Amino acid sequence: MANIELDTLRKEFGTGGQTVVAVENVDLDIHDGEFLVLVGPSGCGKTTTLRCIAGLEDVTSGTITFGSRDVTDLRARDRDVAMVFQNYALYPHMDVRDNLGFGLKLSTKLTTDEIHRRVEDAAAMLGIEELLGDKPKELSGGQQQRVALGRAIVREPEVFLMDEPLSNLDAKLRAEMRTELQELQHELGVTTVYVTHDQTEAMAMGDRIAVMNDGVLQQVGAPETVYRSPTNEFVANFIGSPSINLFTAEVEGSTLVGPRDFAYDLEDTAPVAGYDRVRVGIRPEDMQMVSEGGTTATVTVAEHMGNENFLYLELDGHEMTARIDSAIRPQAGETVQFTFDEDALYLFDPDTGDALKTKTDDVDTDVATMATE
Amino acid sequence: MREETRREAVWQFLTYSFIVLGAVVTLVPLYWIFVASTLSESEFLSSTSPRLVPGGEFFSNLQALQARENVQILGHVGQMTQYVDLGPVYFAYDFWHLWNPGAIENSIFIAVAYTLLSLVLCSMAGFAFAKYEFRFKKPMFYAILATLILPIQLLVIPLFLLMSQLNMTNTYWAIILPWAANPLGIFLMRQNMRSIPDALLESARMDGATEFQLYYKIALPTMKSSLAALAIILFLFQWNLFLFPLVILEQGKYTIPVAINQLVGAQRVYYDQIMVAATLSIVPIFVLFLFLQKQFVSGILAGSVKE
Numbered sequence: 105m106a107n108i109e110l111d112t113l114r115k116e117f118g119t120g121g122q123t124v125v126a127v128e129n130v131d132l133d134i135h136d137g138e139f140l141v142l143v144g145p146s147g148c149g150k151t152t153t154l155r156c157i158a159g160l161e162d163v164t165s166g167t168i169t170f171g172s173r174d175v176t177d178l179r180a181r182d183r184d185v186a187m188v189f190q191n192y193a194l195y196p197h198m199d200v201r202d203n204l205g206f207g208l209k210l211s212t213k214l215t216t217d218e219i220h221r222r223v224e225d226a227a228a229m230l231g232i233e234e235l236l237g238d239k240p241k242e243l244s245g246g247q248q249q250r251v252a253l254g255r256a257i258v259r260e261p262e263v264f265l266m267d268e269p270l271s272n273l274d275a276k277l278r279a280e281m282r283t284e285l286q287e288l289q290h291e292l293g294v295t296t297v298y299v300t301h302d303q304t305e306a307m308a309m310g311d312r313i314a315v316m317n318d319g320v321l322q323q324v325g326a327p328e329t330v331y332r333s334p335t336n337e338f339v340a341n342f343i344g345s346p347s348i349n350l351f352t353a354e355v356e357g358s359t360l361v362g363p364r365d366f367a368y369d370l371e372d373t374a375p376v377a378g379y380d381r382v383r384v385g386i387r388p389e390d391m392q393m394v395s396e397g398g399t400t401a402t403v404t405v406a407e408h409m410g411n412e413n414f415l416y417l418e419l420d421g422h423e424m425t426a427r428i429d430s431a432i433r434p435q436a437g438e439t440v441q442f443t444f445d446e447d448a449l450y451l452f453d454p455d456t457g458d459a460l461k462t463k464t465d466d467v468d469t470d471v472a473t474m475a476t477e
Numbered sequence: 478m479r480e481e482t483r484r485e486a487v488w489q490f491l492t493y494s495f496i497v498l499g500a501v502v503t504l505v506p507l508y509w510i511f512v513a514s515t516l517s518e519s520e521f522l523s524s525t526s527p528r529l530v531p532g533g534e535f536f537s538n539l540q541a542l543q544a545r546e547n548v549q550i551l552g553h554v555g556q557m558t559q560y561v562d563l564g565p566v567y568f569a570y571d572f573w574h575l576w577n578p579g580a581i582e583n584s585i586f587i588a589v590a591y592t593l594l595s596l597v598l599c600s601m602a603g604f605a606f607a608k609y610e611f612r613f614k615k616p617m618f619y620a621i622l623a624t625l626i627l628p629i630q631l632l633v634i635p636l637f638l639l640m641s642q643l644n645m646t647n648t649y650w651a652i653i654l655p656w657a658a659n660p661l662g663i664f665l666m667r668q669n670m671r672s673i674p675d676a677l678l679e680s681a682r683m684d685g686a687t688e689f690q691l692y693y694k695i696a697l698p699t700m701k702s703s704l705a706a707l708a709i710i711l712f713l714f715q716w717n718l719f720l721f722p723l724v725i726l727e728q729g730k731y732t733i734p735v736a737i738n739q740l741v742g743a744q745r746v747y748y749d750q751i752m753v754a755a756t757l758s759i760v761p762i763f764v765l766f767l768f769l770q771k772q773f774v775s776g777i778l779a780g781s782v783k784e
Binding site: 193195207 | 674676677679680681682684686695698699701
C-alpha cells in the first residue's frame with residue numbers, strides 16, 4: 105500500500121508545432137488507502153492523468169511518487185498497479201481463470217498452485233467462481249465487469265486505477281456495483297484512483313473527489329465540502345444534480361438585482377464589496393416557493409417524482425430548476441414566486457469565476473459524517 | 478404485408494440463383510478437369526462435346542505420367558539396397574535419403590514452409606504497423622504497398638542474379654525467401670490488427686507482458702481467423718507461382734505448375750497426363766480449405782461487423 109503524490113504533473117500531446125496541454129501542472133496527494141475520484145467533463149484531462157499514473161503515458165514534466173518510490177520513468181509493468189478499463193479489456197481468447205491468472209503468471213514467480221489459489225480466492229470474493237471456465241463473450245456485462253475487477257484484485261497491487269469502470273452498465277447494475285466496489289475497496293484498503301465524468305458517482309463513492317477542467321485541477325476535497333464550498337463557478341456548476349441555478353446580477357448597494365423582478369437584499373455585503381456585478385448561484389433544493397414577496401417565475405415543466413417535484417422555471421430567458429416538496433404542485437404555465445435563505449446563496453466573481461461566498465448555513469460536516477457512519 | 482413477403486421471396490430466389498450460378502461457374506471446370514483425367518488420350522481428343530461421365534483410365538494415365546523421365550509428379554522411394562534390418566531409426570534414415578520427391582511434395586514443402594514463415598513475418602510487421610508509432614511509419618507502409626504493383630516478370634532477373642550470388646539457385650529457399658514478407662499479407666494483417674482494442678494491449682502491459690508477449694500471447698490468438706484466411710491466400714500464392722520457379726529450379730525440384738508445363742512438349746501435348754497432374758494438384762488445396770474453411774470465412778468477414 106502506498107500514497108500517491110503527483111508533483112506539477114504536466115502532459116502535452118501533439119506533433120510539430122501543434123501541442124495540446126492535456127494535464128497542466130497538477131499537484132495532488134492521494135493518501136494511503138484512500139478512494140479518490142477524479143471527475144470532470146470529457147476532455148478535462150482526468151483519464152490522461154490516470155494513464156500517467158498507470159505508466160501508459162509518458163509525462164512531459166513533473167514527477168509521480170508511490171510512497172517513497174519515484175515511478176515517473178518506470179514502465180507500467182514495473183509500477184505494481186492494476187487498472188480496470190472502461191470496456192473491461194478482457195482477453196477474448198482466454199477463459200475467466202486464465203484472464204485472472206494472466207498477470208500473476210507473467211509478473212510473479214508464484215507456483216501454478218499458488219496462482220490457482222489466488223484466482224479462486226478472488227473469484228470467490230466477487231462471486232464468479234462458477235464462471236471460471238467461461239470465455240468473456242459468454243458473460244453478461246455485469247459479469248465481465250466483475251472479471252475485470254477480479255483481474256485487478258488478484259494481483260494484490262499497491263494501487264488500483266479505474267477508468268469509468270461502471271459506465272457500460274445499466275443504471276440499476278451500476279448502482280449495485282457502486283456499493284460493491286466501495287465495500288471491496290474498504291475491505292482491501294488499496295489506494296484507489298477512480299475516473300468518472302458522472303458527478304453523482306463521484307459524490308457517492310469518493311473519500312475525496314478531485315474536480316478537473318481543461319487539464320487544470322480545480323478543487324480537491326470531501327464530496328460534501330466540494331458541494332457546499334466550491335472554489336469556483338465551474339465546480340459549483342459541475343457538482344450537484346440537478347445543476348445549480350446561475351445568473352448574473354447587478355450589485356446596487358446591498359441589493360442584488362437580476363432578471364425579471366429579482367431583487368435580493370443582502371444582510372452581509374462583505375462578499376460583494378467592490379463589485380458592481382456578480383454571478384449568483386442557488387441550488388435547486390434551496391429554492392423556496394412563497395405566495396408573495398419573492399421573485400416571479402413561470403413554470404415551463406413540472407416533473408412529479410413522487411417524493412419530490414422538479415419545477416423548471418423561466419425568468420426573462422433564464423432557466424432555473426427548483427426541487428420542492430411533493431405537496432407543492434403548480435402546473436406548467438402557472439406563475440410562481442420563489443425565494444431562498446442568504447445562508448444558501450453562492451456568489452462568484454463574474455470575470456474569474458472564483459467563489460466570493462458559498463453556503464454558510466450551519467451544517468456541521470463532522471456531525472453529518474458521523475451520522476452516516 | 479403480403480406484398481412485402483412476396484418481394485422477400487423474389488429477392489431470396491434471385492440471391493440463391495446467383496449463388497448457384499456462381500458455384501456452377503466455379504465448379505464445372507474443376508469437374509471437367511477431373512473427368513478429362515479419367516479418359517484416354519484418344520477419348521479425350523475425339524469427343525466433340527465435353528463429357529460429364531468419368532471414364533476408367535485415371536490410373537493408367539497416372540502410371541504413364543509416373544513413368545516419364547523428365548517429370549515426377551508424385552515422389553517415389555528409390556531402391557533400398559543397403560537396407561538390412563537395423564531397426565526403425567535406420568529405416569527412417571534410409572527412407573529419407575532414398576526418397577525422391579515429386580512435384581507435389583516439392584510444392585507442398587515449399588508452400589507450407591513459405592506459409593509458416595510468411596505468417597510470422599506478415600503478422601509481426603502488421604502488428605508493428607497497426608499498434609506502434611515510429612519514425613517513417615507511413616512512408617514505409619506505403620513503400621511496402623507500392624511493391625504490390627511490381628509484376629513478377631520484372632523481378633525475375635534481379636532475383637535470379639541475387640539468388641545466384643547467394644548460391645541459392647535450384648534450392649527451395651530461392652522460392653520461399655523472396656516473397657516471405659508478402660506485402661499483401663502485411664497489409665491484411667495491419668488492417669485486421671487495427672481492430673485489436675488498445676485497451677487490451679495496455680491491460681496486458683499492466684499485467685506485466687513484454688512487447689513480444691503482447692504480439693505472441695494477445696495479438697496472435699485474437700487474430701486466429703485472419704491468420705487462417707491469410708494462410709490460405711499465401712499458400713495459394715506460392716502454390717500457383719510459375720515463372721520464377723521455372724527459371725530458378727531444375728528437374729527434380731520442380732513445383733507443380735512447372736512440372737505440368739513440362740508436359741507440353743514441342744511436338745505433342747500430353748492432355749491426359751496434364752489433366753491427371755492438375756487433378757492431383759487440386760487435392761492439397763482442397764484439403765487445406767476443408768480444414769480452414771470456417772476460419773477463412775470468418776477471417777474474410779473480420780471487422781465487418783462491430784461486436
